[in-house]
Amino acid sequence: MSAPHKIVCYPVGNGDTTQIILSNGRRILLDYCHRKKGEETESPEIDLKERLKQELKNAERDYFDIVAFTHADLDHIQGSTEFFDLQHAEKYQGEGRIRIRCLWVPAAMLLEEVERDEQSEEFCILRQEARHRLLEGKDILVFSKPDTLKDWLEPKLKERGEAANARDHLFIDAGTIVPGLSLASDGVEFFCHSPFIKHCDGTDIVRNSASLVFNVRFLIGEATYDYFHVGDTEWTDIEDIVKTTLYHKNDDRLAWDLYNIPHHCSYLALSDEKGDTETNPKPLVKHLLLQGKNDAYMVSSSKPIPDLEESYKETQPPHIQARKAYKRHLEEVEGRKLLVTMEEPNANKPEPLVFEIAGGGIIWRRSISIGSAAIVTSRPPRAGS
Template structure:
């Protein structure tokens, strides 16, 4: 039962599509930041690509859309694309429906929002009120007081919450979807101690385990978390003896190849990872692993981009290149391909592992590449 994972070239923005074994589609983030009025903008038309993917899979809606957090680069222009239940202003036409929305708890409670972030909050609140079509990533008890203030009964809705250390209900390795999702973040206790919402620190992080026959393939999706949150994730996971929950064959790189996802200091040539993150990369990445950086091209030494505080960072990329080189794997940047403009990166996952399957899934006549399997 073959699954696919597609990464879209969106600059420093995120959107990843999972096509499960039963053809259902799960979308992680929707950062459509391409400027349609700029003919030189090489970022893909995300709406067009996703509509093509829906047609190819024979689907008319998404089984899940996960918004890992509410920064623009993860949700921009979602209000133009999706059918939203909370307002008729976002219904009709060719909008695409969402069976189940995944959000971190702070997406419900954050105030002073506007634009697409506010739309996600309002849609999530509506679905929670209706008691369906929503999964909230946090310990349910954390929102008990807030729910009471909104006139919501807690007991009838607590089953909609998924805490760190749990599997997301509705998916199983031995089910038709042939995948399970293990939640690593957000930590409810961490949010209890946070006065101001830290979107990156409180964003959704999970491991996906794909099954085909007796083969399992592991993927980590880490949003924009930094090294301190990754350290917490590693330490807690290892404390409970769950090292396998941080195993990976495929890694969607954290925060667009920022050095801050490795450690506090950028370094001169290569960023040095703090001990827990070093273990995550050097020990948990398996032979022939793949790292995909959803980012702009890696800057060259001495260029103005190389001095920027914004990712991607050359020193972090050098760390990742070394890791995959030692493991006979690959490091790929979504905006740094031979194609001009860059094409979506589509990986095939089956009993033989993971391999780059199709560089341009919207082009029906493209040939399928079968390099050495990874995992």
């Protein structure tokens, strides 16, 4: 019997880091948020740097096959320029650094102006890395190709004596399947929902709107299971995604067995109004939530979300009103459980959430470390599932 695929969601506070470990051994990292306080034993946040290095060491590798940064906010890139081996400068290379075989970035990461960024140093380094790889023509995929990026790239290609379209194979459009992975060879494919060109063009780039959104489809035997990875996208962009997907008759790409709750359970991923006790999702956001399959899960990469009186007054995510909305819609599709990364197994010392994708579907398992004996913490699949 072949090994299952795994999706691992790490407890990094209000931040995102998810790893997909395929049954053939390939590893895909979605975002990276290492907080220094995670290195302290009393901190509830995980020491992400050491955890990932140990996992890679156990797998006898010093690289990820793919690292995707959904967007450039600090809670999605923090610590990355100290952790990864970067090709554009020797100072970011050397022993102990983790290599990236292929870097995935939204076009916005190559276009944003550094002076507009509050965390300019780390963002600037990653922007340099992405630009370097694109100019070298290898080890990168860029999602969307707005005119602004063409205007930057084509003169540089001309200086190198190359054609204006010499890098076209490195650009991925929304509404297409990402090359390099396939159901046939890897048991997985990534369908790109976003960004659209309109999210990345011009000078007024909004990171959350221009971020990566994927339907990740796994194949087990003859059955498929879907992971919807959203990042920090807000409700207006989700409605655009749903409307466009339905228009192109790709309805099946909205289905999900596991839903990555956007923006650390912010109500803004559901609506422009938080609501007093529960957020009421906008119509097309609601449509997406109701595409959950029986026995589906939701995961909020966020701090704990207690149902306390003071929680209803919180201005920053996570929002209890949003959690209630997600939970209600999960129950409506007969899903299993909404999980919060900083709550499991407890809020004092949370551990990564591990989902295995095998013949029985997507099953949540808890373990002290990836690869150790796991304990099934969800009920068995329903008959016929």
